[in-house]
Amino acid sequence: xxxxxTLSREELLLGARKESLSRINxxxxxxxxxxxxxxxxxxxxxxxTTLNTTIISFPxxxxxxxxxxxxxxxLDQQSDLCAKVAAVFLFDSSVFSLKDxxxxxxxxxxxxxxVTEAMSMVKIAxxxxxxxxxxxxxxxxxxxxxEFEQIxxxxxxx
Numbered sequence: 001x002x003x004x005x006t007l008s009r010e011e012l013l014l015g016a017r018k019e020s021l022s023r024i025n026x027x028x029x030x031x032x033x034x035x036x037x038x039x040x041x042x043x044x045x046x047x048x049t050t051l052n053t054t055i056i057s058f059p060x061x062x063x064x065x066x067x068x069x070x071x072x073x074x075l076d077q078q079s080d081l082c083a084k085v086a087a088v089f090l091f092d093s094s095v096f097s098l099k100d101x102x103x104x105x106x107x108x109x110x111x112x113x114x115v116t117e118a119m120s121m122v123k124i125a126x127x128x129x130x131x132x133x134x135x136x137x138x139x140x141x142x143x144x145x146x147e148f149e150q151i152x153x154x155x156x157x158x
Contacts, residue, residue: 087125
């Protein structure tokens, strides 16, 4: 008969702390330096209210590469966000199904089916200076983030 080892209270607390720190690192705004003269940030599983506040607080217009749910939730909560967002590049939907009031107030709206396609479109939005913001939520957020970071490394020459 095999004995199962039980974890001590300290081991359980340490494990929970590691998991919590890992989750915080994944769910907060992260800086990635510069790309094409833009400051680059990513945010996985952003809180919509905090995301909106962050976008409004950026000093320059935002080129936003995101999945549809993040964009829809943010614009539905705060429609004047369009004044700060120079461009939206969806990476999970080639069909742009935003409300007319939002689409009409955005200079660039592009729908693609992957992060690579969305990132290749970022240069068309000629706002300068600007911020590049990548957000992802849902089941595929982690894989989209990995794809984004790989593309970023190549484009930044790292």
